[in-house]
Amino acid sequence: MVIDVFLALGLVVLAWQALIGGSLFRGIVMFIVFGMVLTLAWAWLGSPDLAMAEAAIGAGVTGALIMIAYWRLRRINAVEPRDPSPARSRLALVIAVLATGLVGAIGLAAVSALTGDATAARVMNETLPDTGLGNPITGVLIVFRNLDTLLEVAVVLAAYIAARAALGRESADLPLPPAPDTPLLTPLVVTLAPLTMVVAIYLLKAGSQYPGGAFQASALLAALGVLLVLTGRVGPAAAANWLTRAGLVIGTLVFCLVGLGMLVIGAPLLAIPGIWAVYLIEAAMMISIGLTLVLLFAGAPGLSGKRS
Amino acid sequence: MVAEALACLVLVPVVAACLALVLPGRWRWLAVAAGLLPLPLAMAWLTGELGREGLITVAVAGFEAPLGIVWRLDGLSAVLVWLNIIIALLVGLHAAAHYPADKLNGFRFWPLWLLLSGAMNALLLSADLFNLFVTLELVTLAAIGLLVVDRKPQAMRAAVRYLLLALLGSLFYLLGVALVYGQTGTLDLYQAAGVLQPDLLGHTALVLMTVGLLVKAAIFPLHGWLPAAHGNAPGPVSAVLSAMVVKVAVYLVWRLWLWLAGDWAIPAGLTMLGLLGALAIVYGSLQALVQQRVKMIVAYSTVAQLGYLMLLFPLLGLVAFQATSYHLLSHGLAKAAMFLAAANLLTRLGTDQLGDLRGADRRMPLDVFTLALAGVSILGLPPSGGFIAKWLMLQTALAQGGWLWVGVILVGGLLAAAYLFRVLAVLCARPVACPELPVSGKADQLTSLVALGLALAALAAGFVPAPVLKLLATAWPLGGAP
Numbered sequence: 001m002v003i004d005v006f007l008a009l010g011l012v013v014l015a016w017q018a019l020i021g022g023s024l025f026r027g028i029v030m031f032i033v034f035g036m037v038l039t040l041a042w043a044w045l046g047s048p049d050l051a052m053a054e055a056a057i058g059a060g061v062t063g064a065l066i067m068i069a070y071w072r073l074r075r076i077n078a079v080e081p082r083d084p085s086p087a088r089s090r091l092a093l094v095i096a097v098l099a100t101g102l103v104g105a106i107g108l109a110a111v112s113a114l115t116g117d118a119t120a121a122r123v124m125n126e127t128l129p130d131t132g133l134g135n136p137i138t139g140v141l142i143v144f145r146n147l148d149t150l151l152e153v154a155v156v157l158a159a160y161i162a163a164r165a166a167l168g169r170e171s172a173d174l175p176l177p178p179a180p181d182t183p184l185l186t187p188l189v190v191t192l193a194p195l196t197m198v199v200a201i202y203l204l205k206a207g208s209q210y211p212g213g214a215f216q217a218s219a220l221l222a223a224l225g226v227l228l229v230l231t232g233r234v235g236p237a238a239a240a241n242w243l244t245r246a247g248l249v250i251g252t253l254v255f256c257l258v259g260l261g262m263l264v265i266g267a268p269l270l271a272i273p274g275i276w277a278v279y280l281i282e283a284a285m286m287i288s289i290g291l292t293l294v295l296l297f298a299g300a301p302g303l304s305g306k307r308s
Numbered sequence: 309m310v311a312e313a314l315a316c317l318v319l320v321p322v323v324a325a326c327l328a329l330v331l332p333g334r335w336r337w338l339a340v341a342a343g344l345l346p347l348p349l350a351m352a353w354l355t356g357e358l359g360r361e362g363l364i365t366v367a368v369a370g371f372e373a374p375l376g377i378v379w380r381l382d383g384l385s386a387v388l389v390w391l392n393i394i395i396a397l398l399v400g401l402h403a404a405a406h407y408p409a410d411k412l413n414g415f416r417f418w419p420l421w422l423l424l425s426g427a428m429n430a431l432l433l434s435a436d437l438f439n440l441f442v443t444l445e446l447v448t449l450a451a452i453g454l455l456v457v458d459r460k461p462q463a464m465r466a467a468v469r470y471l472l473l474a475l476l477g478s479l480f481y482l483l484g485v486a487l488v489y490g491q492t493g494t495l496d497l498y499q500a501a502g503v504l505q506p507d508l509l510g511h512t513a514l515v516l517m518t519v520g521l522l523v524k525a526a527i528f529p530l531h532g533w534l535p536a537a538h539g540n541a542p543g544p545v546s547a548v549l550s551a552m553v554v555k556v557a558v559y560l561v562w563r564l565w566l567w568l569a570g571d572w573a574i575p576a577g578l579t580m581l582g583l584l585g586a587l588a589i590v591y592g593s594l595q596a597l598v599q600q601r602v603k604m605i606v607a608y609s610t611v612a613q614l615g616y617l618m619l620l621f622p623l624l625g626l627v628a629f630q631a632t633s634y635h636l637l638s639h640g641l642a643k644a645a646m647f648l649a650a651a652n653l654l655t656r657l658g659t660d661q662l663g664d665l666r667g668a669d670r671r672m673p674l675d676v677f678t679l680a681l682a683g684v685s686i687l688g689l690p691p692s693g694g695f696i697a698k699w700l701m702l703q704t705a706l707a708q709g710g711w712l713w714v715g716v717i718l719v720g721g722l723l724a725a726a727y728l729f730r731v732l733a734v735l736c737a738r739p740v741a742c743p744e745l746p747v748s749g750k751a752d753q754l755t756s757l758v759a760l761g762l763a764l765a766a767l768a769a770g771f772v773p774a775p776v777l778k779l780l781a782t783a784w785p786l787g788g789a790p
Contacts, residue, residue, distance in 0.1 A: 105512050106483060106487070106512060106516070108508060108512075109487055109508050109509040109512035109513070110487060110490060110509070112507065112508050112509050113487070113490045113491045113509055114491055119374045119492070119493035119494050120374035120375060120489075120493055120494050120495065121493065122493075123374060123375045124375055127371075127375060143369065143371075144369065144371050144375050144376050145369075145371075145376060145377055145438075145439070146368075146369055147368045147369065147377045147430075147439060148377065148438060148439055148442050150322075151427070151430060151439075151442045151443060151446055152442055154322055154325075154423060154426075154427070154446055155442065155445050155446045155449055157325075157326075157419075157423070158420060158423050158446060158449045158450045158453060159449050159453075161329075161416055161419055161420055161453050162420065162449055162450070162452055162453025162456065163453075164416060165416045165420075165453050165456050165457045165459070166453075166456045166459065166464060166467070168459055169412070242330065242332075245329050245330045246330050248329065249325075249326035249329050249330055252322060252325075252326050253323065253326040253327075256319050256322055256323045256326070257323070259315070259319065260315060260319055260323070263311060263312055263315060267370070268311065268366075268367065268368070268369055268370030269311050269312075269314075269315045269319075269366070269368055269369065270368055270369040271369050271370045272369070
C-alpha cells in the first residue's frame with residue numbers, strides 16, 4: 001500500500017514537473033524520470049512486459065529522440081539553456097479543471113465495472129497451450145490478434161515515411177553531438193555492442209515463453225544504434241541504400257506474406273503455422289522497428305559505416 | 309474465396325507499399341498498379357456475394373471473437389469501400405501526373421497513398437473496437453505524411469496541428485475502448501453491444517469515444533484544424549482527406565451510436581449530435597462565403613457538408629440512414645472533383661486567390677465546368693447524388709415534423725448556392741487582362757479529365773440510386789421507419 005501511494009504520487013508530481021519545470025531541458029529530464037517511475041509502477045502491478053516496453057521505448061528511445069531534438073534546437077539557437085517554459089495560457093485553469101473532472105468520471109466508471117471474469121482473457125488462457133507459446137502477450141500480439149500488430153508495424157512505417165517527407169533530403173546534414181575523444185570509447189563499444197545484440201536476440205527468443213518479444217528487442221537494438229551513432233562508429237548518409245530500405249519494410253512485408261501464404265495453403269488468413277513463424281515474424285519486426293528508430297535519431301535517410 | 313477477396317482489399321495495398329519502397333526506379337509504377345488495380349475486382353466479387361448473403365463475416369487468423377478479430381462487410385461498409393476504391397484509383401490517376409513514382413517526391417507519395425487506401429479498407433471491414441483504433445491511427449499518420457509531402461510551410465504547420473489534435477482524439481477513443489473492454493471482456497463491437505448497459509460506465513465510454521472521433525471528423529466546434537489542413541494540402545491529398553479521411557470518423561460515430569448503443573434510447577444525446585451538425589452546416593457555409601482562396605472555400609464547404617452526416621441522429625430511421633449515407637457517397641465524389649479542379653487552377657494559373665481568377669473560364673474551361681458540375685451535387689440540385697440525399701433527408705424531416713431540421717437543410721442549401729455562385733461568378737467574369745497560358749500538355753488534360761470524371765460520377769449517382777439504397781437498407785440495424 002505504501003509503495004502504491006508512493007508510485008502514484010510520484011507519477012503525478014513528476015508529470016507536473018515535466019509540464020511546468022523551469023526550463024525545457026528540465027521538462028525533458030522530468031519526462032524521462034517519469035518514464036522510469038512508470039516502469040516501476042508496471043513492474044509493481046505485475047506486468048513485466050509492459051514494464052520492459054515502457055523502460056525501453058517510453059523512457060529510453062523516446063527520451064533519446066527528445067534529447068537529440070533539444071540538442072539540435074540549441075545548435076540553431078532556437079532555444080536557450082535557461083529558456084523558461086512557455087507562458088501559461090489563460091485556458092490552463094479551465095483545461096485543468098476539465099481534465100480533473102474527466103479523470104474523476106473515468107475513475108468512477110472504471111470502479112463501477114463488473115468484476116466478473118474477462119471473457120476474452122478466459123478464452124485466451126484456454127487456447128494458449130495449443131499454440132506452443134507460454135507468454136500470453138506474445139500469443140495475443142502474434143497469434144490471436146496479429147492483424148493489430150501487422151497494422152501497428154505498418155503505422156511505424158507510415159510514421160517514418162511521413163517524418164522523412166517532412167525532413168527532406170538535406171536532413172542528412174543535421175548536426176550530431178561530436179563523438180567523445182577518449183581511449184575508453186573503443187573498449188566500451190566492443191563490449192556493449194555484442195552484449196546488446198545477444199540480449200536483444202535473447203529477449204526475442206524468450207518472448208515466446210516469458211516476458212519479452214519483438215518490441216522490447218527492437219528498442220534494445222535501437223539503443224545500440226544510438227550508441228554507435230553517438231560514438232561516431234556509424235554516421236548519417238544522404239541516401240538510403242537498398243539494404244536500409246529493405247530493412248525498413250521487412251517487418252511489414254514478412255508479416256503480410258506469411259499471412260497471405262496461409263491463404264494459399266488453405267488455412268485462414270494470417271493463421272500462424274507454428275512457433276517458427278512467430279520467431280520469423282518477430283525477428284523481421286525487430287529489424288524494421290529498430291532500424292526506424294535509429295534512422296529517426298540520426299535524422300538521415302541512410303546510415304554509413306563511419307561518420308565523416 | 310471471401311477471405312481471399314477481403315485479404316486482397318487490405319493486404320495487397322500494404323504489400324505494394326513495401327515493394328514501392330524497395331523496388332528501383334520505373335518498377336515502382338508496377339508496384340503501385342499492382343496495389344490498386346486488383347481492388348475493384350475483389351470488391352466487385354464481394355458485392356455480388358454480399359447481394360446473396362446479406363452480410364459477410366470472416367474471423368481473421370481463424371480465431372472468432374472475443375479472442376480474435378472479426379471482419380464484417382455489410383451494405384454500409386461496402387458502399388464506403390467502393391467510394392474509397394474509386395477515390396484511390398481516380399484521384400491516384402490525378403496524382404500520377406504530379407508525383408512520378410520514379411522521382412523522389414513520388415517515392416514518398418505512393419507508399420503513403422497505398423498504406424492509406426489499405427488502412428481505410430481495414431477500418432471499414434473491422435468489427436473490433438481496438439483494431440478500429442489501430443486502423444484509425446494508420447489512416448491518420450498516412451494522411452499527415454501525404455499532407456507534408458510537398459514540404460510547403462503552411463502545410464507543415466497545418467499537419468502538426470492536425471497531428472496533435474488527432475492524437476488527442478485517439479487518446480479519448482482509446483480510453484473509451486478500455487472502459488468497454490473492462491466491462492464486457494470483449495473488444496468485438498457486436499458482442500459488446502449485447503453486454504454493455506446504458507449505465508455510468510456505458511455512457512462515459514460512449515461519450516469518450518464519440519468526442520475522440522468527432523475531433524478526427526472535424527465536426528463543429530472541433531473543426532479548427534480542418535480548413536488549414538485541407539486548404540493547404542497538395543491537390544490529390546485534399547481530395548482524399550475531404551472525401552474519405554474525415555468521413556470514416558463519422559462512419560465510426562454512426563457505428564457506435566446505432567450499432568453499439570442502438571437500443572439505449574438517449575434522445576438528448578441524439579438531438580445534441582444533430583445540433584452540432586446543424587451548427588456545422590451554418591457556420592461552415594458562412595465561413596466559406598467570406599474566404600478569399602478557392603481551396604479554402606472548398607475546405608469550409610467540407611466543414612458544412614459534414615454537418616449533414618450528423619442529421620442522421622435526430623432524424624433516426626431507415627430513410628434518414630439511406631439519405632445520409634448517400635450524401636456521404638455523393639459528397640465524397642463531388643468534393644474530390646472540386647479539390648482536383650481547384651488544384652488544377654492553382655497549378656496552372658499559379659494562384660487560387662479569388663481576386664486573381666477573373667476570367668479563368670476562358671483559359672481553363674474544363675476545370676471551371678467541373679467546379680460547376682460538382683457544385684450541382686453539393687447544392688443538392690437535380691439530377692445529382694446530392695439531390696437524392698438532401699431530398700430524402702427533407703422528406704424524413706417533414707414526415708417527422710422536425711421543422712428545425714427542415715430549416716437547417718434548406719438554409720444550408722441556400723448558403724451553399726451563395727458560396728458556390730460567388731466562386732463561379734468570379735471565374736466567369738470578363739477578364740481585366742488575360743495573359744496567354746502555355747499550351748496544355750497531355751498531363752494537364754489528364755488531370756482535368758479525372759476531375760471531370762469524378763464530378764460526372766457525382767451526377768450519375770442521381771440517376772441510379774436504387775441499387776445503392778437497397779444495399780444500404782440491408783445494413784440498417786434498428787428496424788423499420790419510425
